[in-house]
Structure formats: C-alpha cells, structure tokens
Amino acid sequence: MTATFTLAHFSDVHLPPVSGFTWRYWNAKRLLGYLNWQRKRRHVHFAEVADRLIADAHALRTDHIVITGDLVNLGLPAEHEAALAWLRRVGPPGRVTVIPGNHDIYSHMHGDRGVARWAEYMDAEEETLAFPFVRRIGSLALIGLNSAVETPPFVASGLLGARQIEIAREQLARLGQEGAVRVVLIHHPPLAGMTTSRRSLRDAAHFVHLLEREGAELVIYGHNHTPAVDWLPAREKPVPLVAAASASAGAALGDEPLARYNLFTFFDTPNGLRIRHVVRGLETPEGPVVKLSEDVLEKLD
Template sequence: MIRLFHVSDVHFGRENRAAVAWFEALVKAERPDAVVMTGDLTMRARSAEFDAGLAWLQRLDVPVTVEVGNHDLPLWNLFRRFLRPYHRYHKIERMIERPLDLPGVAIVPLVTTVRFQFRNWSKGYVSSHQLRKTLKGIAAAPAGSQVFVACHHPLIEAETQATSDTRHGPQAFAALAEAGAVAVLTGHVHDPFDIVHEVSGRPLRMIGAGTLSERTREMPPSFNEIRIADGAFDVKLRTFGPGPDTILPREHVEAL
C-alpha cells in the first residue's frame, strides 16, 4: 500500500503552530511514502515565512512536492509580483512542482496560479502552456501507474464556503480525465472534499485538503491521508481536534 499525506494552505505567518507540530509528529511516526503540499505554504510570500516553511518541510524527511499557491506570490510589492514573482522560491525550489514516481503511483504537477489577471488575483487560472506540460507529464508516467495531478486551485467548484473560480478549469479537468489521471489534488478553499466527476465515461476525482492555518472555515485544521492499494484508493480525513479520523465521504455529481 502507498500512503500519501495531502496537506495544503499552511500559511506560515498565520499557521496554527499546534496543528503544524501535530502534522510533523504524525509524519515522523507513521512515515508516509510522500507528502503532497498543494499550495499557500506562506501567508504573504515573505522571506521569513519561506524560511519557516522550508525548515518544516525539511524536518519531515520524506519525499515532498509543493505546488505554488496565490499567497506564495508577493501581494503588495508589485515590482516583485510582475517581474520577479518567484524570486523567493529558491529557498524551496527543489520541492516546487516536483513530479514523484512511487511504486504504481505518479504525482504530476499543474500550475494554476498567475501573476496577473483582470479580476481577483487569488482565483485560479490554467494556461494552455501549463496544461500541455502536465499532459506530457502524465504521458511520461510509468506504464500502469495511477496518476494523481497536484495543483492549488480546485478546477471545478466544490460547493465549499470559499470559491476558486478557476478559469479554464473545467476544460483542464476534462483533458486530465481523457489523459487517464485518477484524481486531482487541490487546496485553496480550506475545507476538505472528495467529488467524483465523469467525463466521457471516465471517472475523475477532485480531492481537496483543508488547512493547517488559523484561517479555518467550516472544518478544524486537517489534512488528507490517501491510501492506494490494488488499483483503488480511499481518502481518510485526519483532523486536529477531538473529532475522530474518518473516511472522507465521496460525492458523485452529474457527468461533465
């Protein structure tokens, strides 16, 4: 069995320190095969926040891949946002958008952040260039692998309190289904979900992780444990608090 810890939106600078320590302790005790971090490692993309996030990720001591979230781009410094938006990423660049190949499982990144758009900058955007890169990554995955795509923004709205409104998201989701991906792992909305969409007869799950920050919404701090075996997988919701861990309910919706 392959076990992935899917975590998102830690927001160093506004992290829940107790929840972050809890997650670190679980990783060290249980040794998952990999950690998939789907964006917003920092709150305001400050150097000190990246330093704290890098130190935390390094202490996990397991394979890690990190996606770029909208909070990981400078907000107030427009010069850096437009001309050097990834300048501070050198601190964790070896983990950024890192494909992972595990026995029978491949993790392929998809970038959904953009430095500028004529609307709320926090919303998602899938460019044709980034989608092509991801589709090439899927095609290059070892034969027989179950492919999980990791990105920050949900490609389709999940009826959570917050929204992603990802431009070209549904089209990208359909292309990923056609390419043979089994799930899209996301963050951004700070609440967990597991939704199955069907595209031309192909089921594709969109799985969202909660947050380990102080910026909770409907759920307490949490992350997803994805357990993969015998060609199938389930998602266990692990919460920081008195509530028990549970299998995340899988919702089926109408075909796209």
C-alpha cells in the first residue's frame, strides 16, 4: 500500500419492520421467526440506530463500508426491496459492499430472486451473482463469501460448500501473489466452537484449513451480535478474525451490547502492513456514537 485506507464494518442490521408476510411465504420457520421478532427483537433493533452509526462512519470520511449480512429478518421479498433502498441511502455500490446472512436467505423463496436484488453491491448482475466474489479497491481485495443457506426451524447454521471453498482458495493464492491486502467477508463465525452447533459454520474445519494454507490479512464476520478478536495460526503469519456486534441494537439483549461497528485503518510501516482497529458505537441508547476501544491488529510472539 502507498496510502492509508479506512474500512468500516457493519453487521446484523435486521432492518425493521417485517413486511410482505403473505400466505405464499408462510411456513413454520417464518412463523417462529415472526413470533421471535414480535416478542423480542423488535424491541432491540432500530433502523434509526443503524443510520446514526452509518452517519458517524461517513463523518469520519471512511473510504469503504462493508456489511456482513443479516440486513433483514425473515428473508421476505418486501424486506429485500426495503434493504436495497436502505443500501442506496448508505452509499453507491462503488463505496459499499454487502454479503448475505442467514436471515437474508432464511427459507424457501418460491422462485423469487431474493438477495440477487443487491447484486450491484457485490460487483455482479442479478443473473450472474455468484460466490465468492472479489472486489478490488486500490490495494485492498474484498473476498465475499456466502455462508447462508436455508435451514429448518430453530437452526441458523451456515455452509460454504466444497466448490466455494476451492474457488476462495484459488482467489486467496492469486491475490497473495499479487501483494493485495486480502480481507475476507463471511457472515458466520469462521472457527468451530465460536457459537452453538445449531448456529455454527458446518464446514468450518475446511475453511480453517484454507486460511491456514493460503492466509489472509483480515477476516471479518458477524452473526453472534457480539464483538470479538481472535487469531488463527497460518503458514505465513497469524490471521486476525474480527467480529462485529449488531449495528442496530438500541437496547442490550443478554450478552449482546448496544450498537457498534468496526473501523479498520490499513497503513504501511517500515515493518510492513499494520491495521488499526477501532470500535465505535453507543455507550447509552440515546447517547452519541463514540470510540469504545482501539488496538492494533498484530500478533506478537
């Protein structure tokens, strides 16, 4: 890299309201999800909270915004349409990248194009949307994975699949040879044991083997609604794995904090690439968006 670059990472926006709940899309999973939304989640997630955090990222002149899934709640077409309108308010496709989460690909769509509506934010046409995709932004390469698959009631697990993992391996290898700063985007936690089995990435072992072999400069994810920083030993150097909390939480729920987002600044030093990691968000529901923590992502032996 020859200049600093800032990347804002949002996740699990869960944009309200739930809409378009017609009989065509009615099934047990959506019914249970709707009841959960009515009883619990609608008292936590607020679009205006997410908008406050987005405005904060814009005020800091962030170069690019990434959203790692769960823009909606029940994966309904009307929700996908509303999320597209929201994405366009966040920024143009050249400044915003999105990948789907399990709530975006929630249950059977009966032929509806679903998250393909957001294809322009994944550098694709609706007809050619495929994962993983690569977006080059200067020295950065965003590798967008899709871990979201339809699941039965009470299950929110993810799956990449052998083909997606193999293509990602080729992409990471090629981009590494080119000297790109590789940032991997995935919705589900990438390591086994980061969440319960019914919410986990089912082929995490294969994905971890890929990262250990090919490496990456950063992996970012969501799903758990809690911030975290972990490290994965790899062939060349350890890979930082960074989770984002929900970006729309106007009320704390259990271990889930108020709304937060990650801000990464990439810059060169005489010792190589450094990544400054700042967490910004709410200390109180009605308070301003502030810096909550700051560190540098480097693994010291």
